[in-house]
Amino acid sequence: MTPTAEIPPDLVRRARAGDPASFRALVDRLSAFAFNIAWRMTRHRADAEDMSQEVFLRLHRHFATYDPRLPFFPWFRRLTSNACLNWCRTHRSRRPARLDETEPAAPESPEPSDDLTLAVATLPEEQRMALALFYFEGLAVAEISESMEVPVGTVKTWLYRARETLKSRMLKPDEAGEGIRP
Amino acid sequence: MMTCDDWRAFAHDYVLGDLSEPARALLDAHAESCASCLGEARALQRVDRRLREDPVVAPPPDLAKRALEGFAVRRRSELWRVAAALLLAAGVGSMATLVPEDWSRVPGAMSKAARLVPTFLVESLEHAP
Numbered sequence: 165m166t167p168t169a170e171i172p173p174d175l176v177r178r179a180r181a182g183d184p185a186s187f188r189a190l191v192d193r194l195s196a197f198a199f200n201i202a203w204r205m206t207r208h209r210a211d212a213e214d215m216s217q218e219v220f221l222r223l224h225r226h227f228a229t230y231d232p233r234l235p236f237f238p239w240f241r242r243l244t245s246n247a248c249l250n251w252c253r254t255h256r257s258r259r260p261a262r263l264d265e266t267e268p269a270a271p272e273s274p275e276p277s278d279d280l281t282l283a284v285a286t287l288p289e290e291q292r293m294a295l296a297l298f299y300f301e302g303l304a305v306a307e308i309s310e311s312m313e314v315p316v317g318t319v320k321t322w323l324y325r326a327r328e329t330l331k332s333r334m335l336k337p338d339e340a341g342e343g344i345r346p
Numbered sequence: 347m348m349t350c351d352d353w354r355a356f357a358h359d360y361v362l363g364d365l366s367e368p369a370r371a372l373l374d375a376h377a378e379s380c381a382s383c384l385g386e387a388r389a390l391q392r393v394d395r396r397l398r399e400d401p402v403v404a405p406p407p408d409l410a411k412r413a414l415e416g417f418a419v420r421r422r423s424e425l426w427r428v429a430a431a432l433l434l435a436a437g438v439g440s441m442a443t444l445v446p447e448d449w450s451r452v453p454g455a456m457s458k459a460a461r462l463v464p465t466f467l468v469e470s471l472e473h474a475p
Contacts, residue, residue, distance in 0.1 A: 191410040199405035213406060220413040280396050299397040324358055331393045
């Protein structure tokens with residue numbers, strides 16, 4: 165999913181220098197990644213859109229802190245991870261987690277699987293982000309650790325706990341096995 | 347001899363295929379003879395498969411356009427707030443110097459005037475672009 169290869173360094177350089185057309189083109193290329201991470205964090209289209217906008221607002225504000233000698237996408241992934249987690253923390257206090265309300269997906273989008281949607285909604289945001297980066301983005305644990313700025317062991321624990329929670333919530337008791345001691 | 351506890355310590359790595367071939371063979375051998383661990387492996391595999399099959403979602407086609415429009419709205423709204431704060435400061439300063447001395451003796455007049463300023467500002471901010 166990572167569109168790194170498709171982002172010309174020249175486009176990044178021009179967007180960073182403040183060229184509006186280049187910034188718009190860059191946002192266009194990054195929107196699928198940002199929206200899918202946001203969708204996996206919220207499981208709600210309007211919230212995912214709001215979260216994606218927050219990501220791009222942060223990109224706009226902090227672009228100057230990006231060192232152009234380094235690869236752009238890992239930097240952007242870290243920014244996305246921070247922006248999404250902050251969004252969740254800010255909005256968590258404003259409203260309760262929706263366990264029974266999931267907005268229908270837009271016609272062009274695949275229908276979310278309900279038991280996965282509901283089970284993921286119960287996970288802490290750090291575990292949701294680790295799952296999104298591992299399963300959607302296909303990152304290795306070490307890369308997730310770098311993106312989320314936490315130790316490798318923490319990522320392993322988050323992924324482990326997330327799978328165990330999903331197992332107990334998504335599967336019927338006879339399918340879920342006996343569970344593994346944490 | 348591998349125990350269930352040994353097996354379960356590696357269950358996630360086993361399901362994710364993160365084990366060396368010899369280690370995997372050991373876990374396979376245990377699972378073949380242990381219904382409980384086999385059930386555990388199948389349950390974890392189901393969860394893992396569901397997560398891998400979670401579909402990619404198409405973003406709204408105009409997400410970039412709306413994000414950039416959102417910047418402009420936020421920027422205008424921030425400018426409004428700054429302007430409102432400056433107006434408030436100027437207004438309070440002026441009131442202190444321009445209110446006639448006699449008026450300040452009318453009961454409740456000053457508190458009504460003091461309430462009007464924030465009300466006006468709140469209404470202005472609510473109608474800000």
